[in-house]
Amino acid sequence: DGGITQSPKYLFRKEGQNVTLSCEQNLNHDAMYWYRQDPGQGLRLIYYSQIVNDFQKGDIAEGYSVSREKKESFPLTVTSAQKNPTAFYLCASSDTAKGGNQPQHFGDGTRLSIL
Amino acid sequence: QKEVEQNSGPLSVPEGAIASLNCTYSDRVSQSFFWYRQYSGKSPELIMSIYSNGDKEDGRFTAQLNKASQYVSLLIRDSQPSDSATYLCAVNLYSGSARQLTFGSGTQLTVLP
Numbered sequence: 001d002g003g004i005t006q007s008p009k010y011l012f013r014k015e016g017q018n019v020t021l022s023c024e025q026n027l028n029h030d031a032m033y034w035y036r037q038d039p040g041q042g043l044r045l046i047y048y049s050q051i052v053n054d055f056q057k058g059d060i061a062e063g064y065s066v067s068r069e070k071k072e073s074f075p076l077t078v079t080s081a082q083k084n085p086t087a088f089y090l091c092a093s094s095d096t097a098k099g100g101n102q103p104q105h106f107g108d109g110t111r112l113s114i115l
Numbered sequence: 116q117k118e119v120e121q122n123s124g125p126l127s128v129p130e131g132a133i134a135s136l137n138c139t140y141s142d143r144v145s146q147s148f149f150w151y152r153q154y155s156g157k158s159p160e161l162i163m164s165i166y167s168n169g170d171k172e173d174g175r176f177t178a179q180l181n182k183a184s185q186y187v188s189l190l191i192r193d194s195q196p197s198d199s200a201t202y203l204c205a206v207n208l209y210s211g212s213a214r215q216l217t218f219g220s221g222t223q224l225t226v227l228p
Binding site for chain 2: 041042043045048090094100101102103104105106107108109
């Protein structure tokens with residue numbers, strides 16, 4: 001089955017710790033995205049990548065970092081510089097090879113909390 | 116002005132009624148519009164895409180697009196309690212030098228049995 005896999009489902013971060021959220025897709029999509037969602041709020045874009053080895057900052061990139069070494073994988077690191085990391089993190093991908101008007105499809109999300 | 120605006124709700128309708136969800140957007144040249152459904156604690160799920168003016172029907176769902184008025188809506192006919200969720204409108208807007216999918220903050224719908 002094709003899809004987007006995020007892990008872990010739940011993650012706890014200690015003070016001063018960096019944590020990495022995994023996102024893997026087998027849809028052969030070129031573009032991948034990371035969003036943050038706070039309770040009762042919409043989605044805010046953290047980072048996105050249109051092709052391998054290239055990525056751009058979204059609206060709230062401070063305190064986060066990403067890499068895109070493989071087409072299938074787009075891990076997100078929440079650094080200790082992100083002072084309020086508690087949120088629901090969503091990874092998405094889209095098939096931009098079909099043009100720029102394609103929808104995004106989401107993984108099941110990772111819920112991050114501070115210990 | 117927010118780039119993609121939705122009524123935050125909550126919107127309550129009785130079972131069997133038509134639920135109407137509305138969305139306005141700021142970019143006159145947007146070409147693609149999507150509706151996502153998000154159940155509590157879950158990730159968004161794509162339910163409708165619309166690219167041309169007019170109506171697009173898929174089962175109990177109808178998306179309506181009016182580019183001149185910069186308005187897109189979602190109608191849910193014969194609403195069921197299982198339709199209770201937050202509905203997110205998403206529009207491809209220019210951000211900087213590129214188009215990005217921009218989400219509204221969502222409308223929470225409750226269908227009362």
